[in-house]
Amino acid sequence: MAVPEHLQQHLTAGRVLAAAYGYRDRFAPSPTGVLHLGNLQTALLSWLAARQAGGGWMLRIDDLDTPRNRAGAIEAIQRDLIWLGLHWDGPPVLQSERRGTYHSWLSWLRRSGRLFACRCSRRELAGQPIYPGVCRQARHSWGMQQQRLPSWRLRVADDDPHGSGDVVLRRADGFIAYQLATVIDDISFGITDVVRGADLREALPAQHSLFAALGEDPPRFRHGPLLRDARGRKLSKREASAGLEPLRAAGMDAPAVIGCLASGLQLVPPDARLSATELLDDLTHKDITALIS
Ligand code: GLU
Numbered sequence: 001m002a003v004p005e006h007l008q009q010h011l012t013a014g015r016v017l018a019a020a021y022g023y024r025d026r027f028a029p030s031p032t033g034v035l036h037l038g039n040l041q042t043a044l045l046s047w048l049a050a051r052q053a054g055g056g057w058m059l060r061i062d063d064l065d066t067p068r069n070r071a072g073a074i075e076a077i078q079r080d081l082i083w084l085g086l087h088w089d090g091p092p093v094l095q096s097e098r099r100g101t102y103h104s105w106l107s108w109l110r111r112s113g114r115l116f117a118c119r120c121s122r123r124e125l126a127g128q129p130i131y132p133g134v135c136r137q138a139r140h141s142w143g144m145q146q147q148r149l150p151s152w153r154l155r156v157a158d159d160d161p162h163g164s165g166d167v168v169l170r171r172a173d174g175f176i177a178y179q180l181a182t183v184i185d186d187i188s189f190g191i192t193d194v195v196r197g198a199d200l201r202e203a204l205p206a207q208h209s210l211f212a213a214l215g216e217d218p219p220r221f222r223h224g225p226l227l228r229d230a231r232g233r234k235l236s237k238r239e240a241s242a243g244l245e246p247l248r249a250a251g252m253d254a255p256a257v258i259g260c261l262a263s264g265l266q267l268v269p270p271d272a273r274l275s276a277t278e279l280l281d282d283l284t285h286k287d288i289t290a291l292i293s
Contacts, residue, residue: 001112010188017190023055025193030062031073034243035080038227041261045224046195047086059088063096080244085276095181102176117150130165156209164205183210191219198223222292228264
């Protein structure tokens with residue numbers, strides 16, 4: 001079943017953007033709180049890689065999971081990035097304003113027979129790393145049953161090379177799943193390259209299966225290293241989860257923080273002070289892609 005015209009235009013827009021930029025990444029935090037140091041290191045790395053490539057860098061706010069959003073977090077994320085000199089291109093994209101788009105794709109995938117309704121509970125699936133296909137043939141209704149909606153899963157062949165199992169695209173609580181929203185956005189915004197945190201490596205198989213189901217090439221996904229301090233030591237959970245505020249309270253300014261993040265990546269010596277653009281200039285002859293894989 002061919003992609004209908006109103007959806008085809010997203011694919012076309014994405015291709016045009018990707019071709020125009022050559023390299024385009026997005027930084028996509030969830031507004032569940034302030035950016036912690038790990039997020040900031042990731043932001044710095046993906047910004048550096050994009051700017052080194054002469055490419056684009058957009059900001060996308062992954063705010064679909066509304067119960068997890070924190071008041072003021074979207075503003076705080078933007079303030080912190082600007083304070084650090086990590087400027088993005090164009091207006092930020094809020095996923096909450098794109099629900100209609102995700103639902104249109106979901107609806108088309110459902111009509112083209114690629115999805116099935118699943119009524120397995122979290123408890124029933126506990127301990128199974130890959131969905132065992134229980135509801136694939138079940139033909140469940142789409143309505144409420146015992147006050148629960150089904151989740152909708154993408155049918156993924158057992159011999160699929162990505163090994164993702166059947167990916168949830170709409171959750172049983174009615175929310176669009178992160179996997180669907182991120183893949184649709186990466187396609188529609190012409191994202192060619194993604195540099196993100198190592199914790200998201202586990203999302204790769206599901207995303208690859210979904211790109212394949214849509215017949216689109218995935219961006220080149222690469223993941224950054226774990227966060228370390230200026231002397232190469234792993235940060236404690238408490239240090240890593242705090243945002244910029246304690247650093248600012250201790251009198252650090254933006255060049256000190258950039259110096260600290262960059263020295264954690266072994267890009268500059270400990271105690272270096274420099275702005276994000278100075279760091280970019282300093283790295284002209286250094287291949288930072290060795291840090292991401
Ligand atoms: N919003 C996701 C997170 O903060 C990141 C999405 C992505 O980079 O693919 O974990």
